[in-house]
Amino acid sequence: MALFAMTSSSEREAMKFVAQAMFGLSLVAVNPAFAATAAPPAQVAAQSPAHVKAVQDLLAAMQAEKALRGVAARSRYPSEAQRKDVFAKLDRTPPAEVHRRLAVPMAKVISADTATEMTRFYNTPYGKQVIQNRYNSGPQIVMPGMKPVVPPEEKKERKRAAYVKASKELADAQPVLESEAFKLLQQINKGQR
Numbered sequence: 001m002a003l004f005a006m007t008s009s010s011e012r013e014a015m016k017f018v019a020q021a022m023f024g025l026s027l028v029a030v031n032p033a034f035a036a037t038a039a040p041p042a043q044v045a046a047q048s049p050a051h052v053k054a055v056q057d058l059l060a061a062m063q064a065e066k067a068l069r070g071v072a073a074r075s076r077y078p079s080e081a082q083r084k085d086v087f088a089k090l091d092r093t094p095p096a097e098v099h100r101r102l103a104v105p106m107a108k109v110i111s112a113d114t115a116t117e118m119t120r121f122y123n124t125p126y127g128k129q130v131i132q133n134r135y136n137s138g139p140q141i142v143m144p145g146m147k148p149v150v151p152p153e154e155k156k157e158r159k160r161a162a163y164v165k166a167s168k169e170l171a172d173a174q175p176v177l178e179s180e181a182f183k184l185l186q187q188i189n190k191g192q193r
Contacts, residue, residue: 054115056103061122065095117166126153
């Protein structure tokens with residue numbers, strides 16, 4: 001009986017710790033970018049020039065240059081002048097160069113089949129809408145118990161086995177894309193080609 005009546009400060013601290021730990025785990029479950037380590041890269045065959053070109057085409061369809069700008073926007077700078085300088089350098093960097101420079105490291109985690117399938121998807125009218133919404137929509141809040149509305153176009157894609165497999169592989173490669181975009185941002189900032 002005495003155990004249930006006691007609520008000491010150490011018990012409250014323990015409960016706070018458990019609540020914070022659960023919150024942290026929920027972030028990892030909802031968004032893999034919060035995870036400490038990236039998902040293991042997919043087993044990809046040796047990179048041929050055609051494979052790298054397929055990944056480069058995918059990065060172009062995904063508008064990866066905008067992801068690079070997102071990484072730059074989330075980065076911290078010692079001054080506003082330095083932030084403006086980084087964005088000016090990004091403005092002078094052609095999107096095709098961003099795609100070319102990201103293609104080789106991304107080809108290590110994205111198969112040629114996935115690159116081809118997802119390029120096909122992102123070049124459809126619905127795929128273009130997905131990209132437009134990714135870079136131009138505001139933050140969205142998802143509450144527990146809410147179910148996202150799936151448009152008919154996406155329902156149709158989800159029935160295609162090739163799309164389902166490629167979509168999962170691309171989602172697993174997202175942390176690598178963020179990391180490689182950060183590395184490329186540093187190179188561009190230092191003026192490295």
